[in-house]
Amino acid sequence: MDTPRTTAPPDLAFVGSIAWLLNSSRDAEEVLSRLILDVQQYLNARAARIWLREPNGTLFWSIAAPPDPHRREIANLAEIPPAPDGVARLPLAHAGEQLGLLEVNFAVPRQAADPLLAVVADMLAPYLASLELSADLASEVAVRTREVEHHRRVTSLIIDSLPVGLYVIDRDYRIQIWNTKRETGTQGLLRNDVVGLPVFDVLTRQPAAQLKAEFDEVFSTGEMSQMEMEVTVEGEPRFYRISKIPMSLDGPEVTHVITIGEDVTEWHGVHRRIMQSEKLAAIGQLAAGIMHEINNPLATIGVCAAAIEGRLTEVAEPVGASLREYTEIIDKEVQRCTGIVDGLLEFSRPKGSAKERTEVAELIDETLFLLKHHRRFKKVLVRREYTSGLSVVANAEQLIQVFMALMLNAADAMEQSEMRGTLTVRTGFNFLRHDEVRIEFEDTGVGIPQGDLPKIFEPFYSTKAHGQGTGLGLSICYGIIEDHRGRLDVESQVGRGSTFRVILPAARDGQ
Structure with missing residues (x-):
C-alpha cells in the first residue's frame, strides 16, 4: 500500500522548478503546458490537466498532458463528472474565488490529499489570478485606447467638417x-x-x-x-x-x-445691401421733402425764359442773338433739372403693388422688342440663354423698366469698345437656392473698376461721361427689385465686361 509522500530533496527541487517556471517571462499558455507536463512526468501519472477560467468568466478550458487533440471547454466546473479512484482534484482558488482546477490521474491509486499537489495548487492559483488581472488590465487598456482613439477621430472629423x-x-x-x-x-x-x-x-x-x-x-x-x-x-x-x-x-x-x-464675403455683400437700402430710404425721404419746392422755382424760371424769348423780336441784333442763345441754355438746363427731379419723384414714390404671376422669358423678350430699334442697340448682338418655365410674381411694367435700364447701360458700356458688343441674357434657378430665379445681363463692355462697384447703386453716382446720365437709373432699379423681395448684384472686370444679376423669389404653385 502506498504511503503519503514525504518532503524530500527531490520534491524541493521539483517545487523550485515549478516556482522558476511560474516566474519566467514565457507566454502563459507555454508556461502552463510545461508545468502540467512536469507534474504528469514527476508524479508518474497517466494524465494531468489544468482547468482555468477565461478572464471574462464565460467558460473554463483546459491544458492537459498528454495534450488533447482538440481544445476542451465547459461552461462551469460542475459539468466535470465525479472523480473516480486514482484521480486527485484540487481547486485553484485565490481571494475566495475559484479560478480553476488541478486534476491528476495517477497510474496507481494514491491518496488524493497529496501534500506536493497542494503545494503546486497553492503556487498555481496566484499565477492564474495574476493572468486574469493582466487580461482585465489589458482589456481595460484596450477599451480606453479605443475610446481615446474614437474621441481623437471624432475630434479630427469635427475639425475637418x-x-x-x-x-x-x-x-x-x-x-x-x-x-x-x-x-x-x-x-x-x-x-x-x-x-x-x-x-x-x-x-x-x-x-x-x-x-x-x-x-x-x-x-x-x-x-x-x-x-x-x-x-x-x-x-x-x-x-x-x-x-x-x-x-x-x-x-x-x-x-x-x-x-x-x-x-465673410457673402456677409459683406449682405451688409452692403443693408447699408444701400438704408441710404436709399434716407435719400428717398429727403427727395420727397424737397422735390416739390424745387419744381416750383424751375417752372417759374422756365416760364420767364419763354417770356423773354417771346420779346426778343423787339431787341436789335446782335444783342438779340446773344440773348436768344442765353434763353436756349436756360431752357435746356431747366429741362435737365426737371429730369433729375422727375427721377427723384420716381425714386421716392411708393412702388406699385399690383403684382401677378409672370413668365420671365416673356418679359425679357418684350423688353428686347421695345429696344429693337433703339439707336443705342444698333451695334449690339443679343444672345438668349433661357431656362424654360421660370415664373415670378411681379409688377410686369416695373420689371420691364429694370430690364430696359440694365440693357441700355450694357449697350452704353459696349459702345465704348472698338468691337461689336455681345449682350447675353441668361435665366435659370439660383445656384444656391432653387426657390429663387436668376436673371443675368452679361456684356462685353469696358467693365467697371473695383473701387466703383460698391457705389454704383447710390443715387446720382454715374460712371458715364458728364451730361450723359443723372445717376438715378440703377438706384431706381435697386429699389424696384428690393420692393419685389429680390436682390440686384453686379460682377465686373475692367476690359472684360460686367454681369448684372437680378435675383427674385420664384413663383410658387397657386400664385
Whole structure:
C-alpha cells in the first residue's frame, strides 16, 4: 500500500522548478503546458490537466498532458463528472474565488490529499489570478485606447467638417493641426506637407514679423484677437475674418494658438445691401421733402425764359442773338433739372403693388422688342440663354423698366469698345437656392473698376461721361427689385465686361 509522500530533496527541487517556471517571462499558455507536463512526468501519472477560467468568466478550458487533440471547454466546473479512484482534484482558488482546477490521474491509486499537489495548487492559483488581472488590465487598456482613439477621430472629423479654415501652432510657431478646409482653400496646401513646419514658411502673404507679433500678443495676453483682411482670388476680392484663439494644454500658460479663417464675403455683400437700402430710404425721404419746392422755382424760371424769348423780336441784333442763345441754355438746363427731379419723384414714390404671376422669358423678350430699334442697340448682338418655365410674381411694367435700364447701360458700356458688343441674357434657378430665379445681363463692355462697384447703386453716382446720365437709373432699379423681395448684384472686370444679376423669389404653385 502506498504511503503519503514525504518532503524530500527531490520534491524541493521539483517545487523550485515549478516556482522558476511560474516566474519566467514565457507566454502563459507555454508556461502552463510545461508545468502540467512536469507534474504528469514527476508524479508518474497517466494524465494531468489544468482547468482555468477565461478572464471574462464565460467558460473554463483546459491544458492537459498528454495534450488533447482538440481544445476542451465547459461552461462551469460542475459539468466535470465525479472523480473516480486514482484521480486527485484540487481547486485553484485565490481571494475566495475559484479560478480553476488541478486534476491528476495517477497510474496507481494514491491518496488524493497529496501534500506536493497542494503545494503546486497553492503556487498555481496566484499565477492564474495574476493572468486574469493582466487580461482585465489589458482589456481595460484596450477599451480606453479605443475610446481615446474614437474621441481623437471624432475630434479630427469635427475639425475637418468645419466650414472654416483652421490651423494650430505651438510655442515654437510650428503647425500642429491643418484642417481640410485649409487644404482646399486659396493656397491649397496639403496637411502632410505643412504639419511640423514653421508657420512663417507656409503663410507668406503676410509679413513674417507682423504675423509673429499677432501670435505673440495672443501668447502673452491669453486673449482672442480678430481682424478682417481682403484677398484677391482669381481677380475677385474676397473678405476673410481671421480669429486667433488661445489654447492651454496644462496649466494657465497658453501653449497653442488656434487660427480660424472665415470667408465673410457673402456677409459683406449682405451688409452692403443693408447699408444701400438704408441710404436709399434716407435719400428717398429727403427727395420727397424737397422735390416739390424745387419744381416750383424751375417752372417759374422756365416760364420767364419763354417770356423773354417771346420779346426778343423787339431787341436789335446782335444783342438779340446773344440773348436768344442765353434763353436756349436756360431752357435746356431747366429741362435737365426737371429730369433729375422727375427721377427723384420716381425714386421716392411708393412702388406699385399690383403684382401677378409672370413668365420671365416673356418679359425679357418684350423688353428686347421695345429696344429693337433703339439707336443705342444698333451695334449690339443679343444672345438668349433661357431656362424654360421660370415664373415670378411681379409688377410686369416695373420689371420691364429694370430690364430696359440694365440693357441700355450694357449697350452704353459696349459702345465704348472698338468691337461689336455681345449682350447675353441668361435665366435659370439660383445656384444656391432653387426657390429663387436668376436673371443675368452679361456684356462685353469696358467693365467697371473695383473701387466703383460698391457705389454704383447710390443715387446720382454715374460712371458715364458728364451730361450723359443723372445717376438715378440703377438706384431706381435697386429699389424696384428690393420692393419685389429680390436682390440686384453686379460682377465686373475692367476690359472684360460686367454681369448684372437680378435675383427674385420664384413663383410658387397657386400664385
